[in-house]
Amino acid sequence: MLGVRALRTFSSLVAPSSSRVSNNVLRTTTNSLARTYATQFAPSAKDQPKATSLDVDTNVFKTYKPVSPGIRHLRRPINDHIYEGRPVxxxxxxxxxxxxxxxxxxxxxxxxxxxxxxxxxxxxxxxxxxxxxxxxxxxxxxxxxxxxxxxxxxxxxxxxxxxxxxxxxxxxxxxxxxxxxxxxxxxxxxxxxxxxxxxxxxxxxxxxxxxxxxxxxxxxxxxxxxxxxxxxxxxxxxxxxxxxxxxxxxxxxxxxxxxxxxxxxxxxxxxxxxNWKGRKIGKAGRNRWLGWRPRVRGVAMNAKDHPHGGGRGKSKSNKHPVSVWGWATKGKRTRKPGPKGPKNSNKMVIRERPRGKEKRTGGS
Incomplete structure (x- = not known):
């Protein structure tokens, strides 16, 4: 028992405390962002590894110490060059x-x-x-x-x-x-x-x-x-x-x-x-400031308000998932096919955007 207690004391002396590392506002400068413009893709350039949704550069985002639940997960892009006055x-x-x-x-x-x-x-x-x-x-x-x-x-x-x-x-x-x-x-x-x-x-x-x-x-x-x-x-x-x-x-x-x-x-x-896509709203009230009201699920509505509503359970029953207007959802094509489709399709589209397996494999 004495050896375990001594080991804990030694580890606390070696490892720095997390409270010393964390600051009130984690903020870094954007001087590392060089003002370079790539107007052409070099044919000899090496393929870069694909970024995932978890690869977020924390050097360009501002986070806050969680003194309240509303700012615990709040994350904003750092834009020091933005004018703070009123518009013309x-x-x-x-x-x-x-x-x-x-x-x-x-x-x-x-x-x-x-x-x-x-x-x-x-x-x-x-x-x-x-x-x-x-x-x-x-x-x-x-x-x-x-x-x-x-x-x-x-x-x-x-x-x-x-x-x-x-x-x-x-x-x-x-x-x-x-x-x-x-x-x-x-x-x-x-x-x-x-x-x-x-x-x-x-x-x-x-x-x-x-x-x-x-x-x-x-x-x-x-x-x-x-x-x-x-x-x-x-x-x-x-x-x-x-x-x-x-x-x-x-x-x-x-x-x-x-x-x-x-x-x-x-x-x-x-x-x-x-970096706008990497922001986090943090709380529901901030969405209300932006003009967005709560998005209610269809199964939580009454039967008169949504095809999935009603019933004594919390399920849509054995129905196919549809929108509030009764249109099939979750993968249903809403756009007319491309050049190989009917005569009234969009002739300006040469190649449609990748979908499904083609999208997961990088469009190849």
Whole structure:
């Protein structure tokens, strides 16, 4: 008994106490994140090991000492470069909330309602004005997962909304950077080199973007606004230009490859706030601040509210799992097949996103 007690005393002297290691706020800097942009994939690069959901870099997240249950599991990305002031009033609009109801008063989006009062940031997804714009600051946008950048035109004649704009910030964008829009075409000036146009944040027609370039904010019509690849950390890649000069092939984040008109435009780089997907809400009240109400299970409802509801047990009985509207769920295809499907399928989809076994094996 004496030997066991002495061994415990010796181990307590050698091993450091966990209370000495833990800090009040575990916070690290992001200086290790180099501002490098990979616009092309090197063909000779080695295959990197696939990251799993458990591989989380704790150097870019802020955690808290569990002095209350609401912050025990709270985890936020560290963004020291975000501007902490108010947005530009000229570039915002008031938001009137409807609680997920349409003009007839019917619920179209379930479990929505409440939330903190906010103003809508007016983002320029078209960017038709040419010329250079200076990045003034990077701001937080409560209406989207990505960060936004406030840019100012260098043209002295520009005024109002043509001088000040909000755009989606690319990964690594900081105040002092310069972005430019070549949506109307690249000028014939010899001083405008290709390396100068292929910079993160610049807008180019897809025909002018080299194969392998990482892009985002992809439009689907020559004069339309950006519709694809706009959420935090997402990106697409130009994989092929057809010889006919009409379409280009773009690989989306899901693995789907689809045709896009070469006259459409896209922005170089990847969308900012890459670590947004690794955050943890921490408590139910924080979801209420974001405008989300509790998501109720179907088996917990009455029979009139859901096909799985009712009964004296806590089971859906011998029914196939369906949604609240009676549609088959858990793997039921809701999208029409691709090029090998019926005549009314989406002809622009060359290869559908991997599913099932194909997805688990890496899409090979």
């Amino acid at each position: 009033r000229l570039l915002t609009a008031s938001l009137r909330k409807h609680g997920g109801r349409n003009s007839h008063g019917r619920i179209t989006v379930r479990f929505r309602g409440g939330g903190h009062k906010r103003r809508v940031r007016l983002i320029d997804f078209v960017r038709t004005e040419p010329g250079e714009y200076d990045v003034i600051r990077i701001e937080y946008d409560p209406g989207r997962s990505a960060h936004i950048a406030l840019v100012k035109a260098r043209d002295p004649k520009a005024e109002g909304k043509t001088k000040w704009k909000y755009i989606l910030a690319t990964e690594g964008m900081r105040p002092g950077d310069v972005v430019q829009s070549f949506r109307m075409g690249i000028p014939d000036d010899t001083s405008v080199l290709r390396t100068r146009t292929i910079r993160p944040g610049n807008v180019l027609p897809i025909r002018s973007i080299p194969t392998g370039t990482v892009i985002h904010c992809v439009s689907l019509s020559p004069n339309g606004k950006a519709l694809l690849v706009r959420s935090a950390g997402s990106f697409a890649q130009v994989v092929h230009h057809e010889e006919s000069g009409r379409y280009s092939h773009v690989r989306l984040q899901s693995g789907e490859i689809r045709k896009v008109l070469q006259d459409c435009c896209a922005t170089i780089g990847r969308v900012s706030n890459l």
